[in-house]
Amino acid sequence: MAILIELLNSQGRVTERHKFNQPQVSLGRGYNNDIILLDPHSCAEHALLTLNEQQQWQLTDMDSVNGMRNQRGQRVKQQAITGSGQEFTLGKQRVRVLFSDQPVAATQPLHPAEQLFRLLSSPLILVFAMLLVALSMGYEFWLAGLGEDSQWQKQLLLIPFVLLMFALWPLLLAGWARFSGREPRLRPQLTLIFCLLVLWTCWEALAALLNFNLNNSLLTRGLSLLLPTALLLVFFWFSFALMNIQRRWLHISLTVILSSIYWIYPWTQQHNQHYVPQYQHQLLPQPWLVRQPTAIESMLDSSDPLFADTAATALQHRADKAEKRASAP
Amino acid sequence: MLYRVVCAMLLILAQPVLADNAQSVFNNYQDALIQVQVIENQTQRKSAIGSGFYVSDDLLITNYHVIAEKIQSEQQYQLMANLGSDNKQQLHIIAVDVINDLALLRSPQKQSRQFTLATGLPAQGEQVFSLGNPHDLGMVVVPGTFNGMKQQSFYPRLHVTGSINPGMSGGPSVNSNSEVIGVNVATAGNQIGFVVPVAQVNALLASANSEVPAIDTLKQQILQQLLANQQQMLSPMLSEQWQMQPLGSGMVPTDIAPFVQCWGRASEPEQDDGIDTATASCGQSEQIYLSDSLTTGKLEMQFEWLDGKDLHPLKFNHHYQSRISYSGADNRAGKHDVTDFSCRSDIVELAGKANRVIFCVRAYKDYPQLFDVLYLAATIAAGQQGFVSHFTLAGVTQDNAKAFARKFMEAVVWQS
Numbered sequence: 001m002a003i004l005i006e007l008l009n010s011q012g013r014v015t016e017r018h019k020f021n022q023p024q025v026s027l028g029r030g031y032n033n034d035i036i037l038l039d040p041h042s043c044a045e046h047a048l049l050t051l052n053e054q055q056q057w058q059l060t061d062m063d064s065v066n067g068m069r070n071q072r073g074q075r076v077k078q079q080a081i082t083g084s085g086q087e088f089t090l091g092k093q094r095v096r097v098l099f100s101d102q103p104v105a106a107t108q109p110l111h112p113a114e115q116l117f118r119l120l121s122s123p124l125i126l127v128f129a130m131l132l133v134a135l136s137m138g139y140e141f142w143l144a145g146l147g148e149d150s151q152w153q154k155q156l157l158l159i160p161f162v163l164l165m166f167a168l169w170p171l172l173l174a175g176w177a178r179f180s181g182r183e184p185r186l187r188p189q190l191t192l193i194f195c196l197l198v199l200w201t202c203w204e205a206l207a208a209l210l211n212f213n214l215n216n217s218l219l220t221r222g223l224s225l226l227l228p229t230a231l232l233l234v235f236f237w238f239s240f241a242l243m244n245i246q247r248r249w250l251h252i253s254l255t256v257i258l259s260s261i262y263w264i265y266p267w268t269q270q271h272n273q274h275y276v277p278q279y280q281h282q283l284l285p286q287p288w289l290v291r292q293p294t295a296i297e298s299m300l301d302s303s304d305p306l307f308a309d310t311a312a313t314a315l316q317h318r319a320d321k322a323e324k325r326a327s328a329p
Numbered sequence: 330m331l332y333r334v335v336c337a338m339l340l341i342l343a344q345p346v347l348a349d350n351a352q353s354v355f356n357n358y359q360d361a362l363i364q365v366q367v368i369e370n371q372t373q374r375k376s377a378i379g380s381g382f383y384v385s386d387d388l389l390i391t392n393y394h395v396i397a398e399k400i401q402s403e404q405q406y407q408l409m410a411n412l413g414s415d416n417k418q419q420l421h422i423i424a425v426d427v428i429n430d431l432a433l434l435r436s437p438q439k440q441s442r443q444f445t446l447a448t449g450l451p452a453q454g455e456q457v458f459s460l461g462n463p464h465d466l467g468m469v470v471v472p473g474t475f476n477g478m479k480q481q482s483f484y485p486r487l488h489v490t491g492s493i494n495p496g497m498s499g500g501p502s503v504n505s506n507s508e509v510i511g512v513n514v515a516t517a518g519n520q521i522g523f524v525v526p527v528a529q530v531n532a533l534l535a536s537a538n539s540e541v542p543a544i545d546t547l548k549q550q551i552l553q554q555l556l557a558n559q560q561q562m563l564s565p566m567l568s569e570q571w572q573m574q575p576l577g578s579g580m581v582p583t584d585i586a587p588f589v590q591c592w593g594r595a596s597e598p599e600q601d602d603g604i605d606t607a608t609a610s611c612g613q614s615e616q617i618y619l620s621d622s623l624t625t626g627k628l629e630m631q632f633e634w635l636d637g638k639d640l641h642p643l644k645f646n647h648h649y650q651s652r653i654s655y656s657g658a659d660n661r662a663g664k665h666d667v668t669d670f671s672c673r674s675d676i677v678e679l680a681g682k683a684n685r686v687i688f689c690v691r692a693y694k695d696y697p698q699l700f701d702v703l704y705l706a707a708t709i710a711a712g713q714q715g716f717v718s719h720f721t722l723a724g725v726t727q728d729n730a731k732a733f734a735r736k737f738m739e740a741v742v743w744q745s
Contacts (some may be wrong), residue, residue, distance in 0.1 A: 274667050274669050281687065283709065
C-alpha cells in the first residue's frame with residue numbers, strides 16, 4: 001500500500017503532497033532526501049519513515065537537533081503510524097502521514113454564480129463601471145456648481161480619491177486572501193463594488209422620479225428603506241462567494257450592521273419638526289411629470305387629516321397635562 | 330412790535346409750564362402708579378416687572394405681557410404690587426385682552442388717588458406724558474408728542490414720540506390734563522413708542538366681572554379673543570378681490586389688506602451666478618404676544634421669481650429645488666406650545682400649470698381650534714424659469730386656513 005506525506009503550513013493548510021511506493025522514505029533538509037524540507041529548524045537528515053516486517057510504518061527521529069513531536073506536542077524518538085492522518089512536527093515543519101485508502105472529501109460543485117463571476121472578471125466591465133461611477137460624481141459636482149465662483153472643475157480632481165476609497169474593501173480582501181493562501185480575485189471584487197455603485201445611482205434617479213410623481217407613497221418609502229439593505233445583502237453574498245467564504249453569520253451580520261446605519265441615523269437626529277417641517281420637495285423638469293396633477297379642492301380635502309391629526313395630538317397633550325395636575329398635590 | 334413781545338413772553342412762559350405739568354403729573358399720581366412684579370415662587374426673585382396704574386380704588390391696568398407668565402404657569406409664579414418700602418401686595422387677575430396686550434388686576438390695597446380715563450384722543454402734535462418704571466429705577470415721567478394712530482396696523486396703536494423703555498410697559502400715557510389716553514406697550518426704538526388707546530381699556534373694563542376668575546376661565550377668554558380676532562382679520566381678506574401684479578410670469582398680490590405691507594427686491598445684474606431672482610414679501614409688523622415662547626396672529630407671504638436663462642434645465646432644476654427644500658414657521662412657538670408640523674405634499678394644478686404644493690399644519694397645544702399653517706408652492710419648470718410662492722398664517726382655524734389657502738392658490742399663479 002502506498003503512503004502519502006503532506007507538508008502543512010502553520011495554519012494547517014497543505015503546501016506539498018507526496019506519494020511513495022517504496023518501503024523507506026527519508027525526510028530532511030539535505031538534497032539526498034526523498035522529501036526535502038525547507039524549514040531551517042529541521043536537520044539535513046531529520047527523520048526516516050520505514051515499513052517493517054509486520055507491514056507497519058514507523059517514523060524514526062535521526063537524532064535531530066530539534067527532534068520530532070507527536071500530535072500532543074511530546075518529543076518522541078520513534079512512533080508507529082497506526083492510523084491515517086497522524087501528524088508530526090519536525091523542527092517547525094508540520095507533517096501529516098496518510099494511507100492511500102484514506103477517503104477524500106466530497107466533490108464541491110461549481111458555484112451557481114460561477115458564470116457571473118467570470119463576467120465580473122472582465123476588465124471591460126470594470127472600466128465601464130468605474131467610468132459610470134466617476135461620471136455620476138462629476139455630474140453631481142457640475143449640478144451643484146453655480147456662477148463664476150463655482151469650483152466644480154477643481155472638484156473633479158477628487159474623483160480618483162473617492163474611487164480609491166471604494167476600492168479599499170476589495171484591496172483588503174485581496175490582502176487577506178494572499179495571507180491565507182486563497183485566490184485574491186481583486187478584479188471581480190472591484191467590478192462588484194463599482195457595479196453596485198452604478199446600481200445605487202440608478203436607484204437614486206428612480207427614487208427622484210418616484211418621489212416627484214408619487215410624493216410620499218408607501219412604495220417609494222418602502223423601497224428606499226429596503227433597497228439599501230437588499231443591495232448590501234447582494235454585495236456581501238457575491239463578495240464572500242467570490243472568496244469561497246461560507247460563513248453565513250459573517251455575511252448577515254455585516255449586512256445588518258451596515259444597513260442599520262441607514263435606519264438608525266434618521267432616528268438619532270434631533271427633531272425640530274415643530275419649527276421646521278419635513279416634506280417631500282422633489283422637483284424635476286416638466287417632461288418628467290407622468291401623472292395628472294391634483295385639483296385644488298382635492299388637495300384641500302386631503303389636508304383635513306393634517307388638522308385632525310395635529311388637533312388629536314394637542315388634545316392628548318391637554319389630557320396628559322390635566323392628569324399630571326390632578327395627580328400633583 | 331406788540332405781537333413780538335407777546336410771542337417772546339409766551340416762549341419764556343412755555344418752558345416752566347411744561348416742567349410744571351410733568352411735575353404735577355408726578356406729584357399727583359405717584360401713588361396711583363405702581364410697579365407690577367412677577368415673582369418666581371422657588372427663588373422668590375422677580376422674573377418680570379412692569380408698570381400698572383389704578384383706574385378705580387382697587388382696579389389696576391397693566392400689559393398682558395407683563396403678567397403672561399402667571400397665566401401660563403399659575404403654580405410657579407405670584408403677582409405682586411410693589412408699593413414701595415417693603416409694602417408688597419398680592420394682585421389678582423380679573424380679565425385680560427391678549428389682542429391689545431391689556432390686563433385688568435385687582436389690588437387688595439385701596440387707593441384713593443386714581444387716573445381718570447380721557448374721553449377722546451388728543452390732537453396730533455399735542456404734548457403727552459408717558460409714565461412708568463423703566464429698568465427698575467423708580468417712577469419716571471417722559472414727555473413726548475402724540476403722533477396719531479399707527480398707520481398700517483391691524484391692532485390699534487397710538488404713535489407717541491418719546492422714550493418708552495422696557496419696564497414702562499403697562500404704565501399710562503396721559504394728556505396735559507393728566508387723563509389717560511392709553512397704555513404703554515412697545516417701542517420701535519429711536520424714540521418711537523406705541524400705546525394702546527384708551528378705548529380698548531374701556532372695553533376691557535366694561536367686559537370684566539368683579540370676581541376673580543380661575544386661570545382656566547382666563548385661558549378660555551384668551552381662546553375666544555384669539556378666535557374672534559383671526560376671524561376679524563381674515564374675513565375681509567377672504568371676501569375681497571386681491572390686487573395682483575406680475576412678478577416675472579407669476580402673479581402676486583400687492584395689497585390684500587391695509588395692514589399687510591409688501592416689499593420687493595431683485596438680484597443685481599452684475600452679480601451673475603446664472604440665476605436672476607426677483608422677490609416680493611408681504612407681512613405685518615406686529616403680532617400677538619401669548620408667552621415668552623409663543624406669539625401668534627401674524628400673516629406673512631413671500632414670492633420668488635427665478636430665471637436661469639443659460640443654465641441647463643437639470644442644473645436649474647437642482648438649484649430651484651433647493652429653494653423649497655427648507656421652510657419654517659414665521660411666528661415664535663416652542664415645543665410645549667405647538668405640535669410638530671404635519672405636512673401634505675402633492676403636484677397640484679394651479680391655473681393650468683402643475684405645481685409642487687406643500688401644506689403643513691401644526692396645532693396649538695393649549696388653544697384648541699387654532700393652528701399655524703405653512704404653504705409652499707413651486708411651479709414645475711418647463712424651461713429654466715421658476716416661481717415660488719409661500720405664506721404662513723399663525724393662529725387661525727381650520728376653515729379660515731383652508732379658505733385662505735384656496736384663495737391664495739387661485740390667485741397666485743403662473744400667468745402664461
